[in-house]
Amino acid sequence: MTTSTTQPAPSWRSEPPVRSERGIRAVQPVAALLGVIGLGICLVLSLDVVSAAVALGLELALLPLLRIPVRTLLLRTSPVLVAVPLTGVSIALYGRASGREWFDLGFAHVTDGSLVLAVATMLRVLAVGLPSIVLFIGMDPTDLADGLAQILRLPARFVLGALAAIRMMTLLGDDWRQLAMARRARGLADTGRIRRGASMAFALLVLALRRATTLAVAMESRGFGAPGRRTWARPARFGAREWAMVAVLVGIGLVSIAVSVAVGTWRV
């Protein structure tokens, strides 16, 4: 890049800072996003046990490559791990009945057909849910925003607005704790949990709007939303690593379909 500098600066000073991330963290998050969407599409095409099991098996085999500590892994995937058995039970009870009947409670039956469907669904939720969580653990929202804006060409206003909103979430968490402490300090925290929660939610809303207004002013004063082309200080590349990420994820989906078709369980 050329500059209008009168005295030439050392060239390193015009380089974007080198990011220290290695391995999976260095892959542009948009690649993971696209890959997970591709995998998801592959997996919703069929409702059989085999394709979901193959996909999940492949994912579990690749999981150690991400080097995520077990504790973090369990903590982050806990929503999925809780949702999966619940989905399973409800489908086992209310899924389409076929084959041998195990229970009949009048409003709910458990049959061979509904049990198979339950297992298939559980595996499928895991197979889609697992990568869509683990690939984004430790992801930098800024990198995702850069990718969304520069690679997928989403509007900068929308992307940067969302990015700023994510940053504000931590501030709102602090606000919530302060609100709770303030109510305790004033003798209002012993009773009326629900009403108190409502009043705190209202106060949080007021504070959030106020913060958003300030931030909007700050962004505007730095030229955000000015007419003219916006440049991007951080390059967002979609290179070999990114294609590899997409290929692996979509590959998992395609392999699972192929196996399922081969053993004859594929059904649309």
Add this chain to the structure above:
Amino acid sequence: MIVPGAQAARIEFRDWGWRYAERDDWAVRGVDLVVELGERVAVVGASGAGKSTLLRAVAAVLPDEPDPDDDSAAAAEGSVLVDGVAPGSVRGRVGLVMQDPEAHTVMSRVGDDVAFGCENTGVPRGETWERVRSALDVVGLDLPLDRSTTMLSGGQRQRLALAGVLAMRPGALVLDEPCANLDPSGVQQVHDAVRALLDETGATMLVVEHRVGTWLDLVDRLVLLEPGGGVIADGTPADVLRSHGDALTAAGVWVPGAEPERGSARAPRPAPPRAGEIPGSVPGSTLAFRPLDEAGTRALPRAGEIPGSSAEPTPVFRPLDEGGRAAGCAAGHTAEHTAEHAAEQDLLVAEGLGTAQGRRQRVGSGIDLDVRSGQVIAITGPNGIGKSTLGLTLAGLLRPADGTLRATTTLAGDAGPAPYAWSSRELAVRIGTVFQDPEHQFVARTVREEIAAGPQALGISDTVERVGELLDAFGLAHLADANPFTLSGGEQRRLAIATVVATRPPVVVLDEPTSGQDRATWQAVVDRLGALADAGTAVVAVTHDRDLVRALDADEVVLSATGATPAAETRAPAAETRAPAAGTRAPAPATATNAPTEVTT
């Protein structure tokens, strides 16, 4: 090096005025002001004089477009020009830095935040990073570009904002109370960064600050703005200070050289006060209490008398071991104490106290501290050292991470010794907390209900009387039916203190009670605190305000990376009349592990 390509900007107001949408009154009107190329001007004036509005107009960030056809829409009159044209058409020429460092950091990494403005104005990538590095050099922020912005101190954040502005090569720098929320070292950092920036760019500067002394060495002109009256004084700082000193003070400006005297907000203490005595009875100091007097029948309480004590002790004034709360105290012991040191009872004792935000973020440790009735303790130290966390821990709101925090039986009564384990109602009558942001603690729709909320929750029978007294005492009677969220900053602060005092706790903890206030509001708050302490309440203030420490003649506890130590300058002459242990015990052990957030590598 910053390229001297950016010319300084000329700012001109011609009979300018602005009215915000859905307001009846003009925020600012009739302003005629010209700031020539490269000139540096400080604007001062009372709260509500429209100083911020003025700056926002220059930076083209006023909300709403004026619409002459709609009465409820914003309205403008006259004109404001930057380089002869409307500010909105030269976006990027004017750089704005505002008060709240927390709220205006845009990106999550230092380098990205500085680059943000360049990106928006279409600067090529290579040049952007060059500008980012130069700007960080100029403001003296020697941090890696990928350092997280959440870990910065207030002073660092404001310098980051300055760097972000500088990278855009502005012709004018517009600063809206940039130092209001900073500790003294942060103020110095920002001042030096601004000076470096101005030296580098020769930019025009407009700055608004209550504590105008910070900027006097950098500005050429001082302009006094009157609410609705435009510019009433304009000249060199020395001239304006000399000829308009009184007007400036009246407008709430911190005129240099007119700082409060040590102990000026406390009643004089000729001798240790006797039980039941209001220390001193100088009209000025008791004024704050007068409304609490029974129906105001006596204008001034006589010395040696608690106002209203004939009927029933008023707990705010009541020596702490009188009345039902101190059930745990042996009677003889109590009498002995009240005779000797009514205002010097231990209420809270911290031993080897460690503090933490949440479960993991350990903040401070090894803190030894006594909180005594009638004592003012100022907890000071650099931003991010854990002052607020210590305050909240002392207030029974955060669980001590280490050591003990014990309430003496005088304070605890029939509740347990650990404030953190008290129920909300038990806590509210023992320790009150005023939060840094008053809006965090408002729960009601009107000011009156707000003050009543605490006493009502406690089932106190004379709630209505208490509310009436406090509304008068805190100058909020005319706002009784207003929504707390609509009050001005100073009014909110007074209300916050009133709501806490309403339950009459013997200990009041305040987090930065005076930050960002003009002189008048500051005086009102500090007078209240002094009066509370004089009446026997223990006041613990987390603060970086030297004037507060001095005016309240507070016992200072300085938090540093090596723990809490009593400052050398605590309790000047008056201290001699007090008990030797004034607040803190011996220096904290060397095991202290305060983690400063001022990161320099």
